[in-house]
Amino acid sequence: MLKTAPPPLPSHVPLAVDRLIRRCLEKRPESRFQSASDLAFALDALEGVTTDASPRPAMPTPEPTRAPSRSRRTLGLAVLAIALLGGAVALGRLTKRAPSAPPTTVESWPTLVRGGPLYHRVTFAGNDPWHARFAPDHRSVLYSTRRAGVWQIERSDLDHPSRQTIAEGLLLDVSARGELAVVPAPGGTLHRVLPGTSAPRTLAENVTAASWAPDGDALAIVRRTPEGSVLEYPIGTALVRSDASQLRGVRFSRDGQRIAYEETGLSETRGKIVIVDRAGKPIAKSRVHDGVLGLAWSPDGNEVWFATPSQDASENAIHALDASGRERLITHLPWIGELFDVGERQLLVAPNALRIRQVVARRGEGSRDLGWYDGTVVQGVSSDGRTVAFVEGTGTGDANGVYGAYVRAIDGAAPVQVGNALRLGLVPDGSAVLAISGEHEPMRRVPTANGTLTTLARGAIERFDLDDELELAWSAPYLVVRAAATGQPMRWWLHDLRGGDPVAVGPDTAPTGRHPISPDGAWIASAEPAGGIRLWPTHAPADRKPRVLAGPAGEVPVGFSGDGSALFVLASAGAQRSITRVDVATGKRTPWLEITLPDAYPRYFTARMSADGETVVYSYASVASDLYVLEPAS
Numbered sequence: 001m002l003k004t005a006p007p008p009l010p011s012h013v014p015l016a017v018d019r020l021i022r023r024c025l026e027k028r029p030e031s032r033f034q035s036a037s038d039l040a041f042a043l044d045a046l047e048g049v050t051t052d053a054s055p056r057p058a059m060p061t062p063e064p065t066r067a068p069s070r071s072r073r074t075l076g077l078a079v080l081a082i083a084l085l086g087g088a089v090a091l092g093r094l095t096k097r098a099p100s101a102p103p104t105t106v107e108s109w110p111t112l113v114r115g116g117p118l119y120h121r122v123t124f125a126g127n128d129p130w131h132a133r134f135a136p137d138h139r140s141v142l143y144s145t146r147r148a149g150v151w152q153i154e155r156s157d158l159d160h161p162s163r164q165t166i167a168e169g170l171l172l173d174v175s176a177r178g179e180l181a182v183v184p185a186p187g188g189t190l191h192r193v194l195p196g197t198s199a200p201r202t203l204a205e206n207v208t209a210a211s212w213a214p215d216g217d218a219l220a221i222v223r224r225t226p227e228g229s230v231l232e233y234p235i236g237t238a239l240v241r242s243d244a245s246q247l248r249g250v251r252f253s254r255d256g257q258r259i260a261y262e263e264t265g266l267s268e269t270r271g272k273i274v275i276v277d278r279a280g281k282p283i284a285k286s287r288v289h290d291g292v293l294g295l296a297w298s299p300d301g302n303e304v305w306f307a308t309p310s311q312d313a314s315e316n317a318i319h320a321l322d323a324s325g326r327e328r329l330i331t332h333l334p335w336i337g338e339l340f341d342v343g344e345r346q347l348l349v350a351p352n353a354l355r356i357r358q359v360v361a362r363r364g365e366g367s368r369d370l371g372w373y374d375g376t377v378v379q380g381v382s383s384d385g386r387t388v389a390f391v392e393g394t395g396t397g398d399a400n401g402v403y404g405a406y407v408r409a410i411d412g413a414a415p416v417q418v419g420n421a422l423r424l425g426l427v428p429d430g431s432a433v434l435a436i437s438g439e440h441e442p443m444r445r446v447p448t449a450n451g452t453l454t455t456l457a458r459g460a461i462e463r464f465d466l467d468d469e470l471e472l473a474w475s476a477p478y479l480v481v482r483a484a485a486t487g488q489p490m491r492w493w494l495h496d497l498r499g500g501d502p503v504a505v506g507p508d509t510a511p512t513g514r515h516p517i518s519p520d521g522a523w524i525a526s527a528e529p530a531g532g533i534r535l536w537p538t539h540a541p542a543d544r545k546p547r548v549l550a551g552p553a554g555e556v557p558v559g560f561s562g563d564g565s566a567l568f569v570l571a572s573a574g575a576q577r578s579i580t581r582v583d584v585a586t587g588k589r590t591p592w593l594e595i596t597l598p599d600a601y602p603r604y605f606t607a608r609m610s611a612d613g614e615t616v617v618y619s620y621a622s623v624a625s626d627l628y629v630l631e632p633a634s
Contacts, residue, residue, distance in 0.1 A: 117331065117630045122156050122348075123163075126624040129603065130350045132340040133174040141348060142180070143627060144171040149574065151185065153195075158629065166195045172209060175216035183207055187224050204235050209248055214256040222247045222261065226529065231261060231280070239280030243509070244465075244490060245271065249294060254301035258283060258323070262292045262306070266467040266512055269293050273306050273321050284325040290315055294339035294349075307349070309336035318347065331630075340627075347630040356604065356621045358390060360410055363593055363614050370617060372406065372415055378608050378617045380426030380433070383474055383562060385610030386410055387430035387448075388617050391421060402437045407448045410615065418446050425470030425479060427497075428611070434470055434479060439463040443481070445497070459501030461493060462486040471516050471524075474562050474611050478521035478538075482510055492524060494538055506536045514556050519564045519611075525557040533557050533569060533582070549587050555580075562611030568592065570607060577605060581613065598622070 122141050132143035140157045153167040169182035169191065180193040182200065190207040191200035208229075209222040220233035228243030231250060240247065242263065249262040257278060264271030269291035275283040286292075290310035298305050303320040310316055318330040318339060341348040358376035361367035362385075370376075375393030382388075388410055391403035405424055408415035421435035432447045434456070440463055443456045461483045468482035477497040484490045489509040493502040506524055515526045522544070524536045531553035537544035551569060558568045558579065565585070571578045577595040582588070592613060597605075597620055604621035 118633050120158065120629045120631075122158065122627040122629060124161060124626060126626060129623065130338070130340065130625065130627060131171045132348055132350070132627055133171065134341045134343050134346070134348060135174065136176055136178050138343050138346075141627060141629075142166070142171060142174055144169070153180065153182065156627075167193050169193070172207070173211050173219075175212040176214065177216050179212070179216060181210040181212060181219055190219075190221060192219075204232075209250045209261075211250045211252045211259070213252050214254060220250050220252055220259050222250050231259070231276075233259060233278065233280075239276060240274075244484070251295055251297060251304070253297050260295055260297070260304040260321075262295060264292060266465070268467060269309060270466075273304055275304060275321065275323060284321060284323050286319070286321045286325075286327055289319075291336070293337070296339060296342040298342060299344055305330055305339065305342055305347075307333070307337045307339040309338070343629075345631045348627065349630055350625045350627050353625055354603075354621060354623045356393065356619055358388075358617065358619045360388070361593065361595060361616045361618070367595075370408075370410065370412075372408075375403075376619060377403075378606060378619045379424035379470070380472070381410075381608040381610050381615060381617050382426060382430035383428040383611040384430075385612070385615030387426065388608070389424045389426035389433050390415075390619075391424060405433065405435055405446075407433065410617070416448070418448055422466050423464075423468070423470055425472050427472060428474050434472070436464050436466070436470070436481075439466050443495075456495060456497075457499070457501045459493075460485040460504075461502060462488075465490050465512075467512070469514060469606070471514070473517045473521045474519035474560065474564075476519065476521035478517060480505075480515060480517045480524055480538075482512075482515070492536075494521070505538045514558065516557050516559045516567075518560050519562060525560070525567055527556045529553070531555070533567060535584075549582055549584070551582070551589070558607055559609045560584075561613055566613075568609055568613055572605065575599065575602070577607070577618070579607070579609075579616065 123143065125145055127145045130143060132141055135142050135155065140155050142153060142155050144151050144153050151168065151170045152165050153169060153171050155164045155166055156162050167180060167182065169184050170186060172181040172183060174180055178194065180195065182191050182193050183189060187206055187208050189205050190203045190210060192203060193200045203219065204221060204223065206224045207221050208224050211220045218234050220231065221235055223230045223232060228241060229247035230238050231240040231247050232238055246264050246266050247261050248264060251260050258275055260273060260275045262271055263274050270288065271292050272288050273286040273292055273295055277283055289308040290312065291308060293307045293309050295304055295306035298320060303322045305318055305320050308315055308317055308319055316333045316336055318333065320328050320330050335351055338350050339347060340350065356375045356377055357369065358371040358378055359367050360370040370388065373392050373394045376390050377393065378388060378390050380389040386409060387407055389407050391405055393403050402420040402422055404417055405419045405421040406415040406417050418433060419435060421437050423436045425434040430448060432445050432451065435444050435446050442458060445454045445456060462485055463483060465482040471480045479495040479497060480492050481495065482490050483493050491504055491508060491510040492506040492515060494505045495502045511526050513527055515524050517524050522538055524538060525533050526536065528534050528548060532548045532551045533555065534546055534548050536546050549567065552571065555569045555571045558570050560567055565583065567582045567584055569580050569582055575597045577597065579593040581590040581592045593616060595618065599622035602620040602622055605618065607616055607618035609616050
């Protein structure tokens with residue numbers, strides 16, 4: 001049995017049972033069921049199978065492996081190329097069928113080991129990010145693409161390459177009768193649009209996600225507010241609120257009785273899928289995955305299918321969650337993928353070739369690459385501008401998804417890995433990093449050369465905000481971190497690195513985003529939503545009150561100068577990043593440094609500066625991908 005094929009089963013054994021048994025007896029472990037729950041689902045699918053007296057075809061004798069055809073070799077090389085570029089996704093191919101065919105449940109999607117899914121490329125534009133849905137007739141795909149800075153909605157047929165612009169805006173969803181839910185830009189004003197007919201109808205402000213009810217009359221939405229994310233249905237009625245997580249990707253069930261959404265970190269994709277009823281009462285939730293990126297209801301409407309991007313190859317997959325909270329694997333993906341929609345036997349996905357670059361720029365000297373692998377994110381720069389600390393998301397992390405933590409000399413010497421962490425802070429002289437590896441894990445001081453690892457007291461802190469950046473003072477031994485005590489909202493905590501418990505400072509609920517601390521540890525800077533930078537005192541003597549440095553909306557603080565007389569702020573516009581020096585006493589603004597990125601629409605940007613402001617290290621992310629349809633090979 002170990003080296004030969006199992007003998008044929010009796011002819012009265014149903015074919016479906018025969019296939020299940022043979023899968024259990026596969027020689028290679030990866031070809032068998034991957035868990036008891038997968039086998040249980042397969043057994044459930046056999047319920048009602050009866051004995052068929054008709055003869056079953058005999059099992060074929062294995063033939064020698066043939067060399068792949070030229071077309072298959074070409075596809076394989078293309079897939080490998082995308083993977084090597086740090087990309088992600090399941091690709092797909094579509095077979096033509098009548099649009100009125102009833103949905104059917106796909107019992108088992110093949111893994112790549114078993115031959116893999118079929119692929120069909122839909123777009124040829126290299127866009128990012130994608131917002132896409134199948135058209136109601138399932139003969140085409142509707143999606144948003146950005147042209148000259150303006151979002152447009154286009155249609156592409158599935159049986160041949162084509163492009164047709166049908167409306168302006170960012171597509172959030174498509175109703176059964178072809179009406180669109182559209183915003184002009186992420187987080188903008190929601191409109192309902194029926195292409196080719198009346199003018200758009202305005203529905204709500206600050207909308208990040210939307211889903212049509214099956215009747216096509218009402219929408220569930222996710223709205224961004226100063227207090228956090230809110231799921232509403234109908235519009236104006238809050239079902240779920242969260243200030244410590246991000247609600248995304250809302251989708252109505254096919255029967256209209258349930259709503260599913262993603263709940264992730266405020267700036268990362270790690271999170272879970274949640275199903276609630278129309279009143280917001282929880283029904284089920286998935287386990288926490290390294291990433292959740294896109295969801296849609298299964299063809300029969302009994303499950304939510306969702307993508308789970310991860311640096312762990314075994315977790316790169318499409319999973320399913322049912323109303324009982326049970327999860328199962330739909331198919332493995334060879335890359336990190338995003339799921340947009342599910343058709344009768346189709347998945348609409350995109351291969352996001354994500355790269356995060358790290359660059360050093362010195363005033364008057366130009367810039368050069370300072371990255372390591374494909375996910376290099378700057379975490380701190382020493383006061384003299386000679387050392388940088390960074391985390392690496394695509395190389396030498398540990399098995400639990402924690403990033404590799406590094407320091408390196410900015411002159412270009414090879415980096416040194418000091419451990420694994422999700423967040424780092426570099427002490428001003430570069431002799432140590434402060435590292436956090438989990439929201440409930442302690443903060444540790446790790447020497448970059450010689451020394452002893454020590455653990456910082458956490459006092460009343462119950463959990464850290466892993467989306468936050470650690471901020472250290474240039475002169476005083478202080479660190480500011482965003483964290484929460486048990487049952488309390490996120491706020492700032494001031495650590496004295498000489499010892500003692502951290503102390504809560506600033507407002508009772510601290511805003512998200514950068515919050516650099518002044519060199520003497522007396523002030524914390526944060527962006528105001530309406531514009532300007534607010535300075536918060538860390539202590540409360542009578543002569544220290546919060547005050548605002550005037551400035552345009554959208555600017556964020558990057559760091560104080562070494563002597564505390566100035567604050568550097570960052571403004572973004574397309575590919576341009578502008579750093580301005582603001583005098584803390586007078587508010588005088590002096591242009592400081594201009595950065596032009598190669599990607600006009602980077603997904604992510606962060607920067608750190610030396611104490612004199614002459615050295616800037618920044619990281620930015622860019623993604624270029626196309627839409628594909630995936631379906632089983634048989």
